[in-house]
Amino acid sequence: xxxxxxxxxxxxxxxxxxxxxxxxxxxxxxxxxxxxxxxxxxxxxxxxxxxxxxxxxxxxxxxxxxxxxxxxxxxxxxxxxxxxxxxxxxxxxxxxxxxxxxxxxxxxxxxxxxxxxxxxxxxxxxxxxxxxxxxxxxxxxxxxxxxxxxxxxxxxxxxxxxxxxxxxxxx
Numbered sequence: 357x358x359x360x361x362x363x364x365x366x367x368x369x370x371x372x373x374x375x376x377x378x379x380x381x382x383x384x385x386x387x388x389x390x391x392x393x394x395x396x397x398x399x400x401x402x403x404x405x406x407x408x409x410x411x412x413x414x415x416x417x418x419x420x421x422x423x424x425x426x427x428x429x430x431x432x433x434x435x436x437x438x439x440x441x442x443x444x445x446x447x448x449x450x451x452x453x454x455x456x457x458x459x460x461x462x463x464x465x466x467x468x469x470x471x472x473x474x475x476x477x478x479x480x481x482x483x484x485x486x487x488x489x490x491x492x493x494x495x496x497x498x499x500x501x502x503x504x505x506x507x508x509x510x511x512x513x514x515x516x517x518x519x520x521x522x523x524x525x526x527x
Contacts, residue, residue, distance in 0.1 A: 380417060382407070392435045393490065400439060422448060429453040429507075430515060437492035437523065441499045449503035454515040457496075457523050459487040461516060493519075496526035 374381035382403065392400075404424070410416045424447050426436040433455025440450035456462040459479075479487065488494045504527065508520040 380407070380419065391431070391490070392438050396435070397439070400435070421446075425449045425451070427451040427453075428455070430455065433507075433515070434492070438490070438495075440502060440504070441492045441495035444498045444502045447502065449505070450499070451505040451507065453507035454509060454512055455492075455519065456515055457519040458491045458493040460491075461518055462491075463487070493522050493526065496523050499527060 371381055373379075404419075404421075407417045407419050408421075426440050426447055427450070428434075428436045430453075433452035434457070435455070436450045436452030437455050437457055440447045440452075506520045506524065508515070508517050510517050
């Protein structure tokens with residue numbers, strides 16, 4: 357399963373590879389920048405459910421639920437971490453590329469450049485459990501028995517290597 361946020365369809369080489377290998381390739385595009393929360397997470401599991409049943413649009417597909425793989429880059433990489441680490445019993449492997457893994461980096465980097473008080477120096481104690489739940493770093497221990505292939509660029513200014521390096525230390 358390809359979880360590439362921001363792409364309308366899987367690129368040609370991946371589709372050709374999947375077709376030639378007898379795989380089903382799905383691009384879970386999500387609805388906007390939803391951070392894999394709420395609808396974003398629901399969409400993924402509704403899509404998987406939809407593949408296994410007959411709908412007005414297609415017959416049920418022969419999906420081996422023991423062989424579901426997540427892959428994606430950037431926000432798709434975040435989803436690859438988050439969903440696989442949160443639900444390791446649902447996925448055989450994950451290959452996140454340059455996804456964020458901790459709110460301490462993500463929120464400061466994207467949302468709190470001018471706000472006060474600044475994260476991660478101060479986090480409202482009431483919000484901290486929610487932020488930790490959204491951060492796959494706190495669930496990395498769940499992936500100890502899952503194939504995990506991490507990809508990142510040491511010069512990435514958008515998703516800094518600290519995200520992947522902290523996960524590596526946890527694993």
